[in-house]
Amino acid sequence: MRKGHRPSQAPSNRPRFWGRHAVTAALANPERVVRRVWGTREALAAFGGFPSDLPVTYAEVADLGRLVPSDAPHQGVVIEVDPLPxxxxxxxxxxxxxxxxxxxxxxxxxxxxxxxxxxxxxxxxxxxxxxxxxxxxxxxxxxxxxxxxxxxxxxxxxxxxxxxxxxxxxxxxxxxxxxxxxxxxxxxxxxxxxxxxxxxxxxxxxxxxxxxxxxxxxxxxxxxxxxxxxxxxxxxxxxxxxxxxxxxx
CATH class of the missing domain: 3.40.1280.10 (SPOUT methyltransferase, trefoil knot domain)
Structure with missing residues (x-):
């Protein structure tokens, strides 16, 4: 399928996804560029590893809460991504x-x-x-x-x-x-x-x-x-x- 790309965005404007379903699907999508991962050790252990070139930061639950909107059910994992082509x-x-x-x-x-x-x-x-x-x-x-x-x-x-x-x-x-x-x-x-x-x-x-x-x-x-x-x-x-x-x- 022929696809075009949106203009590159500053890192602060990249979407952040949270929750196991959304994060798992994004990581499994070859069209999705994942830029960074944050998560608790327990939550990230369930993913069984990440690409070696993907920055992964272990964080406490309270720290993750500051990365996403208040009361967002992040389930211990947050990722920063590029929009899809x-x-x-x-x-x-x-x-x-x-x-x-x-x-x-x-x-x-x-x-x-x-x-x-x-x-x-x-x-x-x-x-x-x-x-x-x-x-x-x-x-x-x-x-x-x-x-x-x-x-x-x-x-x-x-x-x-x-x-x-x-x-x-x-x-x-x-x-x-x-x-x-x-x-x-x-x-x-x-x-x-x-x-x-x-x-x-x-x-x-x-x-x-x-x-x-x-x-x-x-x-x-x-x-x-x-x-x-x-x-x-x-x-x-x-x-x-x-x-x-x-x-x-």
């Missing part, structure tokens, strides 16, 4: 040929916990990848990696400048673009069909922007009770991915 949308769409895996598109979802949880669901249901805008999506961070529970390292995440143009390209690649919104006339089950699906979800409260809806082939809703106005975007993504995975079953 950029992935191009065209390359991801080339990979989609010959399979029926869904795509996920988020329209201005900025909460790192939500994006991380969506990545985790994407990994669970073998989605092809995640598409977001470059400027209106969270950067890689410890909170996002923690919520993704390792999926940040395994699910391709494409950042695009213009989401409407990206949706056009996705449609030309043969995906049926379904935007999830509560005001749609049909349910997702009625709209899925048999084609490859690109699911489009908007931010909580505001939902998808009008221009994003206009670049979908169809709008659909989840059949939730009127007792609840809407679902968290990560919950909606998980339910929609399950519906796609089990269609026709």
């Amino acid at each position: 950029d992935i191009w949308l065209g390359d991801l769409l080339e990979q989609s040929e010959g399979n029926n895996r869904p795509l996920l598109i988020l329209d201005q979802v900025t909460d790192p916990h939500n994006v991380g949880a969506v990545l985790r669901s994407a990994a669970a249901f073998d989605a092809l990848g995640l598409i977001t805008q470059d400027r209106h999506a969270p950067p890689e961070s410890g909170a996002l990696a923690r919520s993704a529970s390792g999926a940040l390292e395994t699910v391709p995440w494409v950042r695009v400048v213009n989401l409407a143009r990206a949706l056009d390209e996705i449609g030309e690649a043969g995906f049926w673009r379904i935007g999830l919104t509560g005001h749609a006339p049909r349910t997702l089950g009625e709209a899925i069909g048999t084609a490859r699906v690109a699911l489009v979800l908007g931010a909580e409260g505001e939902g998808m922007r009008q221009n994003t809806e206009a670049h979908c082939d169809e709008l659909a809703k989840l059949p939730i009770s009127p007792k609840v106005e809407s679902l968290n975007v990560s919950n909606a993504a998980a339910i929609a991915l399950y519906a796609i995975a089990t269609r026709g079953a």
Whole structure:
């Protein structure tokens, strides 16, 4: 896959990940550059060793707490990393040929916990990848990696400048673009069909922007009770991915 690299960052701006799942996944990802490791002796012993050129610092729990946001559940290990190389949308769409895996598109979802949880669901249901805008999506961070529970390292995440143009390209690649919104006339089950699906979800409260809806082939809703106005975007993504995975079953 052809990839580009973001401009180099000063060490102070590099993301720091914490927790066993996020750290283990980052270390196992050949595309991820890990710059430094801190941890308690007990926690680091569980990793069974590190590359000889990777700086490793033993630290007390209190010292680790000063490396990450307050109350972050670091589980005794923190790493400093470079952001992953950029992935191009065209390359991801080339990979989609010959399979029926869904795509996920988020329209201005900025909460790192939500994006991380969506990545985790994407990994669970073998989605092809995640598409977001470059400027209106969270950067890689410890909170996002923690919520993704390792999926940040395994699910391709494409950042695009213009989401409407990206949706056009996705449609030309043969995906049926379904935007999830509560005001749609049909349910997702009625709209899925048999084609490859690109699911489009908007931010909580505001939902998808009008221009994003206009670049979908169809709008659909989840059949939730009127007792609840809407679902968290990560919950909606998980339910929609399950519906796609089990269609026709």
